Amino acid sequence: MESTAPPCNGLVPVPCLEDLVDRDKTHDCSGFGPSHICVRVDAVAELPTRFGRFRIVAFWNNRDGKEHVALVHGDVMGHEDVPTRLHSECLTGDALGSLRCDCRDQLETALRSLAKMERGLLLYLRQEGRGIGLRNKVRAYQLQDNGLDTVEANRALGFRDDERDYGVAAHMVASLNVKSVRLMTNNPNKIQQLEKNGIKVSGRIPHVMPANEFNRFYLQTKALRSGHYLELEGKELELLPEQDDPPVVETSRAT
Numbered sequence: 001m002e003s004t005a006p007p008c009n010g011l012v013p014v015p016c017l018e019d020l021v022d023r024d025k026t027h028d029c030s031g032f033g034p035s036h037i038c039v040r041v042d043a044v045a046e047l048p049t050r051f052g053r054f055r056i057v058a059f060w061n062n063r064d065g066k067e068h069v070a071l072v073h074g075d076v077m078g079h080e081d082v083p084t085r086l087h088s089e090c091l092t093g094d095a096l097g098s099l100r101c102d103c104r105d106q107l108e109t110a111l112r113s114l115a116k117m118e119r120g121l122l123l124y125l126r127q128e129g130r131g132i133g134l135r136n137k138v139r140a141y142q143l144q145d146n147g148l149d150t151v152e153a154n155r156a157l158g159f160r161d162d163e164r165d166y167g168v169a170a171h172m173v174a175s176l177n178v179k180s181v182r183l184m185t186n187n188p189n190k191i192q193q194l195e196k197n198g199i200k201v202s203g204r205i206p207h208v209m210p211a212n213e214f215n216r217f218y219l220q221t222k223a224l225r226s227g228h229y230l231e232l233e234g235k236e237l238e239l240l241p242e243q244d245d246p247p248v249v250e251t252s253r254a255t
């Protein structure tokens with residue numbers, strides 16, 4: 001896999017994650033990606049979660065007020081092949097349990113898997129509704145409620161420039177002094193985009209949702225759809241692929 005050199009070599013290694021805050025105080029580079037995004041590590045704290053122990057790293061960036069975070073499990077700094085998942089924020093799915101998408105299941109599955117590994121990294125990217133924001137996402141939902149099909153509604157959601165987001169993600173990985181990542185994804189394009197932004201991707205981990213969780217989610221969705229919640233005017237709502245990452249579901253165990 002070809003990868004271009006990162007545009008910044010001022011990210012000196014430091015012994016502890018917490019030391020990144022001091023290191024980055026004066027950091028200012030020409031930026032990653034077409035939008036020249038530069039990020040700084042702003043704060044690091046413990047974050048025990050229901051999925052396992054993580055530390056949370058908050059980033060400042062020079063482009064907008066978006067507060068991206070990284071969840072770090074184990075020791076990732078200076079390491080190769082760090083299992084890494086990029087997750088795009090979805091308030092309705094992640095926090096409110098919406099069944100219009102499967103973002104929450106994708107997020108939970110990723111955090112559970114990463115917490116079981118020796119080390120792992122999840123970048124939680126604040127690009128709600130594929131980058132168009134929460135209000136536009138709800139507008140697209142409204143269009144769908146009013147009869148647009150999934151493709152049309154997707155088009156309403158789909159005017160995000162992907163490049164911009166991979167620049168942020170790439171700089172975040174570089175800031176954490178992660179040497180190379182094994183990307184947890186079912187989307188080969190994501191790997192290419194990250195590599196274009198100077199990150200070494202040493203492999204891919206299929207992002208497979210366990211059968212039991214999927215069954216619960218799927219059955220729940222079905223139950224709701226066959227009721228009167230998600231079926232509107234005789235039209236079933238379909239899941240919107242907000243994560244740019246087609247879900248793969250484990251239907252039978254290989255072992």
Ligand SMILES: [Zn+2]
Nearest residue numbers: 028029038039
């Ligand atoms: Zn920078």
Ligand SMILES: [Zn+2]
Nearest residue numbers: 090093101103
């Ligand atoms: Zn979602």
